[in-house]
Amino acid sequence: MSQEPQSISSAWAHKPPVNASKVEADYDFLADDYDDLIKQWAYEGPRIGVELAKQFFSLEDLILDAGCGTGLTGEFLYNQGFTNIIGVDISQKSLDKAVQRQVYRELVKANLQEPLSWPDNTFDATYCIGVLTYFPNHFPLQEFCRVTRPGGWVIFSQRVDLFEDGGHGTEYNSMESQGLWQQKYISQPMAYLPGHSEYAQKILVYYLAYQVTQ
Secondary structure, X not given: OOOOHHHHHHHHHHOOOOOHHHHHHHHHHHOOXXXXXXXXXXXXHHHHHHHHHHHHOOOOOOEEEEOOOOOHHHHHHHHOOOOOEEEEEOOHHHHHHXXXXXXXXXXXXXXXXXXXXXXXXOXXXXXXXXXXXXXXXXXXXXXXXXXXXXXXXXXXXXEHHHHHOOOHHHHHHHHHHOOOEEEEEEOOOEEOOOOOOOOOOOOEEEEEEEEEOO
């Protein structure tokens, strides 16, 4: 791949890829450098997300870390006492990094734009931080509701521009009207990658918690 990490991330700021093959290729390319890059870019998603998890998850919960990448989100969860975690990601090279952290019960390669392999109500909670930018619709969230038990939780982040102007917020409200879940928390807009020149204070994110109702 001829692109450099900075150029890939800059392109994502303007038009996030939604083609699964493109997402897989980009993250396979970035896997070796990913953890260092997000430190440079001052990415706070895993830290903020785990604070939400502490509010809504129980330590014994079986958690699906959806879009787990190199395992940084799982490591933050594990270090706070959440040790029953299954990770899933489209990038095999990222999963190869994640397994080295030794914080997951299981790691699975899968495309989150397709139906998940788990039966209904498998998980107590689903956790998806810094991932939903790459999906053209809310199908993955419908799947998260399906595989999460009633009364369980779905915690995720979404870019403010996609939530407000891209129609995702309307789709989430529609899922609530259908009785799939109820919104219990939405953060104030927060910087996504404050240390990245293309993002800084221009690209903001919400952190959200929904309780599954059926």
